[in-house]
Amino acid sequence: MSPRTVLRPLLGPYARLFTVPGAAWFSFAGWVARLPLPMLGLGAVLLVEGESGSYGLAGAVAGTLALAASVGGPAWARAMDRRGQGVVLRAAMAAYAVTGLSFVGVVVGGAPTWTWFALAGLTGASAPNIGALVRARWAAALADAERRQTAFAFESVVDEVVFVVGPPVVTLLATLVAPAAGFTTGIVLGTLGGLWLSRQRATEPVVTPASGGAGHRRRAALGPAVLVVLVAYLGVGTVFGAMDVVVVAFAEESGRPALAGLALALYAAGSLVAGLAYGVARLPGSLAARFVGTAVAFAVAAQGLWAVSSLPLLVGAGFLAGLAVAPVLVSGASLVESRVPRSALTEALSWTHTGLTVGVTAGSALAGAAVDAWGAQAAFAVPALAAAVAGVIGLAGAPLLRRAPEPVPVAA
Template identity: 70%
Template sequence: MSPRSVFGPYARLFAVPGSVAFSFAGWVARLPIPMLGLGAVLLVAGETGSYGLAGAVSGTLALSFSVASPQWARAMDRRGQGAVLRVAMTVYLVSGVAFVAAVTAGAPRWSWFVLAALCGASGPNIGSLVRARWVAALDDAGRRQTAFALEAVVDEVVFVVGPPLVTLLATLVAPPVGFLTGIVLGSAGGFWLAGQRATEPTLHVPDPGTPSRRWAALNATVLVVSAAYVAVGVVFGAVDVVVVGFADAEGVTALAGLVLAVFAGGSLVAGLVYGVARLPGTLVSRFLATAVAFGLAVQLLWGVGSLPVLVGVGFLAGLTIAPVLVSGTSLVESRVSRAALTEALSWTTTGLTLGVTAGSALAGAAVDAWGAETAFAVPALAAAGAVLLALAGAPLLRRGPRVPAGTGQPVARVDDGVKG
């Protein structure tokens, strides 16, 4: 596959008016995704010496985000992204700064959890907002798959840039600086995106005489994909904490962010190729195949015994991340009404962040109890769970509309007749 055949479809996406601005603003606004979780671990562990407490605080951030983000998305489907996003970003900025102040000033630890929860709950799912703008701008299903792959690559660039940046700032400057930088960048990107009204998706006014859009946003496909993504999220949350603990045990804490960036680098490469490949099979079969590949690749973590081995394993496992995320997102998009799309996409990310919450807490406790090397069992077992959940949900997925190979467009939509 030549570079032109890979990058050409991505370049053509940016012929869409306003797409460069909303995609780049979304990238900046997503930088806090890895920076805040890892930044909270570095900040709290630096202040207390406890990875268990650090993982619990980081997990609180993710849990509150996972509960609140679909509600923000639901409000944006009804009232528009701009107005709602401005309110959310204001609370996000204030609560994030207050959290850092509470930790560094030695405030009661219960206040750390309260402020972390408020900060997480005020952060909308920026990725779903950007993806909804692409769906509104693109009529062709193949181009939407490419756009989703682009956004998966953007997510991975965030994870390439964010962890090394927050680790270096926290270890070489001061622990609070990494977290604060993420808050400032995320707020700036969020306000920038909120100001781009021309590319907002069209509002769909609910009709009181038709079924609730809640059912469109939580159909069987969304539930199955979100459930599998819970286990995928456990892998992400656990790897963040265990890698920091492992690098600390090896005496190279400052390299933890670089190791995490390698995972994202592998996913970035795979995402670029997956987004332009025209693969055989239905969207259901692609999702199941990529879930199995992800689960098998992460089992390599059982063999990690040194930092160089971890780097190699991380890159190989990373190659399976973007495909499973893009395939699941494409499947959900094909089976949800446009009136509920932002919320439905947010539910899939809610599954991921619920998993991140559990993974951070479980891995933090495992590192404290067993040591970092043994704690790699947490993400490895979670990846196996992702495979089991995807395969268990396969009958439900196959009851939906069949999808022609290579198109990403359903023959008959599951939401036909579902409005509002």
């Protein structure tokens, strides 16, 4: 049996996605625009530490940027739902470029530290959630719910690729060129990708007036399904942030720090493989049941982290835990898409990303404190418990999800 015969059932549905006119271009532009996601946080750490010599200050500045982005993303998305992606995205990218490059200037120029925090916050607040914009375009382009699940799974894989490619690039630029090079490159790539996406008007979702005005749109964007997914994603994000810290600390304590990258890469690889498979699976049950099931599976898979006592066990447990990541993210996005009217979809998807972002920030802080207090091996309790909390939230929120979904408009 040839590899082509084996892979056709898996990859065929993804190839058919790109028969949609313009889909390949908006998805690729979205990938370029998303590259700053991992580049700016790490880039800010490397830039500030390189100029100040303080990791504490660097972490605080990077945290300010991330938290501002978690607030600014839904605000930009709300404006796009009301006025269209193109015009709002161009304004956002202009602000993003100006504030981001100004941040680099004040840090390199030795300006007062308060200006570093102010411009880091403004840069984060200027960053729209590109992933939500791309998923909204897929939702507008595809009438079939199963094909939308496949598209959302593909975008989750794109997210994984971004987080595999971004950190090595920003690290090499910051160490081999200059501390400011990684962050600056992220700003430039994000701006170019965002502007490219903004020019693709043919695939831009049509602005749909809210039936009950702005108040109805806001309530729809934060309805019960969105809130359940958002809170569960806080737990999922906490796992992401904690794993980055604990894996690096455990590898260093084991005397083989270089293997931290391998362990984290296999964790991402597990998610990538599962995302591709989940995207083409035709599973029984409602979208609500799938989300609850994948949240519980995510919780169970992460409990293997309690058993980590060596690097081989870490690699194995990390890969198994990674297998449960993409399904819960894809099922959450599919559930939100099915329960929110098109007039508020971009904002709703952006809110779920905010849950992930806040969770990542919290997870990094909690894991760092746990490593200092208990040591790296015991600190695996942080991601394991956070995953368990995500599963419990999914189960507890199930009653809120037991209602008929909003009718999905037929795609153009």
